[in-house]
Amino acid sequence: MTTPNTTCLYPQLAPSTAYDKGCRCARCIEGRRIVVDKFKEKNPDYYKIYHKEWYAKNVKQKLASSIQYYKNNAEKIKIYREGNAEKIKTQKKLYRKNNAEKLKVYEAMYYQENTERLRLKRRTPVRVIRAAMNRAKCRMLRMGKHLVPPLNPDEQARLYKFYETRYYLSESTGVMHHVDHIVPGSKGGLHHPDNLQILTASENCKKKDKIL
Ligand SMILES: [Zn+2]
Secondary structure (H helix, E strand, C coil), rough: CCCCCCCCCCCCCCHHHHHHHHCHHHHHHHHHHHHHHHHHHHHCCCHHHHHHHHHHHHHHHHHHHHHHHHHHHHHHHHHHHCCCHHHHHHHHHHHHCCCCCHHHHHHHHHHCCCCHHHHHHHCHHHHHHHHHHHHHHHHHHHHHHHCCCCCCCCHHHHHHHHHHHHHHHHHEEECCCEEEECHHHHHCCCCHHHHHEEEEEHHHHHCCCCCC
């Protein structure tokens, strides 16, 4: 940031020249602005390209200074956002529309760089439990559609309870537990709560396709 001085350091020089020499008085700042504006008008692409190159070289610093600015002005920004919610919404919409292609690339990049973090965020207990339940169901469906009978809501809830219990039992004891089909699918056992039990992984491996 430049701090303006109150009196001109080089009143005998043209404002733009004085600005180049380091004067930051009101006259020279304004004079410089006019010169820059004229230049921009004649060379509309210059700053676009210049900024792009500069930004590419300084992405990290720029980001850090932006974050710092947000931190320093959090209250001001919050008030502005609250007072201009509609305007901001429209601007965002327009921006997204005009930059759809670019944003697609950015989002893909962001996803690639944050895959692991996003994956962990998705791994809430309910999602993990549902995923395990789905995998089991698919496994049984592959063995035969008739092995997966339609369930009423009560049976559905009991089925979920098995997978939920398995999850929290494994988490709390540190010993991997499995939901086991008492009569295995290969022997015609159904994917139904009446045919389920919870075993430790090692018990389940010993059991294999036997009926215990
Ligand atoms: Zn000056």
